[in-house]
Amino acid sequence: MNNFYLAQKKVYDAIVVGSGITGGWAAKELTERGLKTLMLERGRPVEHRTDYITEDMGDWEFKFRNRGDRRLFEAEYPKQSQCYAFGEATRHFFVNDKENPYTHDPDKPFTWIRGYHLGGRSLLWGRQCYRWSDLDFEANARDGFGVDWPIRYKDIAPWYDYVESFSGISGSVEGIPHLPDGKFLPPMEMNCAERHVKEHIEKAFPGRKLIIGRVAVLTVPHQGRERCHYCGPCHRGCSAGAYFSTLSSTLPAARATGKLTVRCNSIVHSIIYDEKKDRAAGVRVIDRETKETLEFYGKVIFLCASTLGSTQILLNSSTPRFPNGLANSSGVLGHYLMDHPYQAGATGEIHGYEDKYYSGNRPNGIYIPRFRNLDASSKNPNYLRGFGYQGGASREGWQRGIAMPGLGVEFKKQLRQPGQWVMWIGGWGEHLPRYENYVELDPVQKDQWGMPLLKIHCAWSDNENKMREDMAVSAAAMLEACGAKNINAFISENPPGLCIHEMGTARMGRDPKTSVLNAFNQCHDVPNVFVTDGAAMTSSACQNPSITYMALTARACDYAVKQMKRGKL
Ligand SMILES: Cc1cc2nc3c(=O)[nH]c(=O)nc-3n(C[C@H](O)[C@H](O)[C@H](O)COP(=O)(O)OP(=O)(O)OC[C@H]3O[C@@H](n4cnc5c(N)ncnc54)[C@H](O)[C@@H]3O)c2cc1C
Numbered sequence: 001m002n003n004f005y006l007a008q009k010k011v012y013d014a015i016v017v018g019s020g021i022t023g024g025w026a027a028k029e030l031t032e033r034g035l036k037t038l039m040l041e042r043g044r045p046v047e048h049r050t051d052y053i054t055e056d057m058g059d060w061e062f063k064f065r066n067r068g069d070r071r072l073f074e075a076e077y078p079k080q081s082q083c084y085a086f087g088e089a090t091r092h093f094f095v096n097d098k099e100n101p102y103t104h105d106p107d108k109p110f111t112w113i114r115g116y117h118l119g120g121r122s123l124l125w126g127r128q129c130y131r132w133s134d135l136d137f138e139a140n141a142r143d144g145f146g147v148d149w150p151i152r153y154k155d156i157a158p159w160y161d162y163v164e165s166f167s168g169i170s171g172s173v174e175g176i177p178h179l180p181d182g183k184f185l186p187p188m189e190m191n192c193a194e195r196h197v198k199e200h201i202e203k204a205f206p207g208r209k210l211i212i213g214r215v216a217v218l219t220v221p222h223q224g225r226e227r228c229h230y231c232g233p234c235h236r237g238c239s240a241g242a243y244f245s246t247l248s249s250t251l252p253a254a255r256a257t258g259k260l261t262v263r264c265n266s267i268v269h270s271i272i273y274d275e276k277k278d279r280a281a282g283v284r285v286i287d288r289e290t291k292e293t294l295e296f297y298g299k300v301i302f303l304c305a306s307t308l309g310s311t312q313i314l315l316n317s318s319t320p321r322f323p324n325g326l327a328n329s330s331g332v333l334g335h336y337l338m339d340h341p342y343q344a345g346a347t348g349e350i351h352g353y354e355d356k357y358y359s360g361n362r363p364n365g366i367y368i369p370r371f372r373n374l375d376a377s378s379k380n381p382n383y384l385r386g387f388g389y390q391g392g393a394s395r396e397g398w399q400r401g402i403a404m405p406g407l408g409v410e411f412k413k414q415l416r417q418p419g420q421w422v423m424w425i426g427g428w429g430e431h432l433p434r435y436e437n438y439v440e441l442d443p444v445q446k447d448q449w450g451m452p453l454l455k456i457h458c459a460w461s462d463n464e465n466k467m468r469e470d471m472a473v474s475a476a477a478m479l480e481a482c483g484a485k486n487i488n489a490f491i492s493e494n495p496p497g498l499c500i501h502e503m504g505t506a507r508m509g510r511d512p513k514t515s516v517l518n519a520f521n522q523c524h525d526v527p528n529v530f531v532t533d534g535a536a537m538t539s540s541a542c543q544n545p546s547i548t549y550m551a552l553t554a555r556a557c558d559y560a561v562k563q564m565k566r567g568k569l
């Protein structure tokens with residue numbers, strides 16, 4: 001083996017696997033605490049600004065007028081193209097499914113949406129950020145699904161403060177106990193139709209609230225980054241750095257310490273485990289381009305390769321002591337996979353504001369916090385836990401003409417005028433943690449780099465299906481209370497994975513017999529390995545999870561460095 005690093009016997013203080021939202025935070029926190037850190041990223045390098053190659057392109061400048069090459073998408077991107085953000089302008093930030101396969105049961109589709117490049121999905125995310133509360137951290141203990149979280153809100157609250165203060169989250173202070181307020185930048189504004197809907201819902205349904213979305217987009221200059229100018233196509237990258245991404249925020253901070261080494265095109269294959277010391281010694285890497293095998297050594301390893309990516313690495317790191325995957329003495333590694341059931345809700349026309357419009361493309365919507373199963377009075381007997389709604393109001397554009405009869409000059413003139421105000425609200429619900437939803441390594445099939453494929457087994461249960469029914473019915477009822485017209489309740493196709501909030505598979509817990517990680521995201525079995533992405537989640541709540549991953553990552557880094565200083569790692 002031609003291994004430069006082995007010959008040098010260079011041992012980093014820390015190795016971070018992955019450069020997405022959590023990897024960026026781990027690199028920043030570890031380097032700022034003085035650790036010489038190696039970040040390994042399986043994908044290609046991406047430079048902030050210069051590599052946002054479609055950022056300023058008009059539809060007419062794309063080969064397929066930004067409608068995409070249908071044949072290519074079907075042949076090579078059958079899964080990724082199901083994501084709302086995928087298209088001709090963003091394809092380069094999604095994986096090619098053909099080159100990066102995985103398998104699932106034929107009758108249980110799972111849509112695994114991925115971005116393999118420096119920055120990971122931090123370049124693609126919708127940036128919605130909502131804190132969890134003890135309603136969420138106590139949920140498993142309350143109804144018995146899943147094990148109890150080893151932490152409570154008070155343990156993570158200072159870390160929410162910390163990551164929010166750096167990232168820049170705009171939002172309004174509301175005093176909602178189960179959706180705690182954060183360190184917010186000024187909120188974005190609602191438009192007139194949204195204010196109308198807010199007023200009517202809050203009046204007709206006491207206790208329910210409609211608030212502006214909490215979003216990692218700057219409304220004022222912050223940390224050297226510019227405020228958002230409401231241009232709109234965020235998924236193509238943002239040269240202003242107005243939204244939080246690894247490339248705009250955490251990576252520059254980590255680089256500024258002079259302690260970070262980044263190696264792209266480095267697919268972490270497995271963790272090297274030293275049986276005698278009972279510690280991880282480093283990682284095995286396959287160079288994506290040359291397919292050469294390399295080894296890198298580190299005193300502490302942070303797995304931030306995304307939920308399924310990190311679990312794949314652990315499963316692929318079996319040793320005589322851990323025949324079913326590293327740190328898997330509990331046998332639960334790979335199990336309790338969750339996502340959020342969504343794509344159920346309602347739309348309706350809001351009349352009376354035909355003389356009003358808005359300017360710019362606000363990269364944010366509204367949020368209706370959970371109102372089901374908070375207490376005895378809000379109990380829905382059909383399912384456990386609950387959901388929140390995201391949504392927004394806008395005026396229809398010329399595209400409405402596709403579904404209208406008409407022809408000629410008059411028809412075109414009519415379409416030049418803004419159309420009706422339409423409000424949509426859609427639910428994001430909690431997925432119960434279940435043992436039977438799991439991933440394993442395919443015993444036969446490998447990818448072109450020799451990694452066993454992930455085989456995913458995941459389905460919604462009756463609980464999530466009933467919850468989705470309620471999302472549609474309750475959304476329609478709220479729009480009705482607003483006097484909306486032509487209300488359309490919908491429940492669309494929604495395979496697990498498509499919400500892109502995949503979580504669990506290396507859960508945190510109090511008991512090493514039933515969990516992989518302790519209260520600090522540290523493997524019970526191998527103390528110098530930390531997993532701080534969504535794999536660590538013990539339940540899914542119904543809020544978008546990434547801000548919680550960030551807070552857990554920063555907290556785990558702080559803990560790891562303190563333990564190292566005490567000589568305990
Ligand atoms: C369109 C879209 C909208 C979203 N909207 C929201 C939202 O509004 N709010 C929210 O909270 N979340 C949202 N998400 C989800 C959010 O993007 C993820 O939760 C978040 O990116 C997870 O961070 P991560 O670091 O775990 O993974 P990622 O950001 O996916 O980063 C993982 C990195 O690890 C690398 N990697 C994987 N395997 C290996 C390996 N073996 N070796 C080396 N490197 C590896 C990958 O290439 C990648 O760069 C959205 C996602 C998408 C795609």
Ligand code: SF4
Binds near residue numbers: 227233237240
């Ligand atoms: S809308 Fe704002 S955050 Fe999105 S790309 Fe434009 S400036 Fe950046």
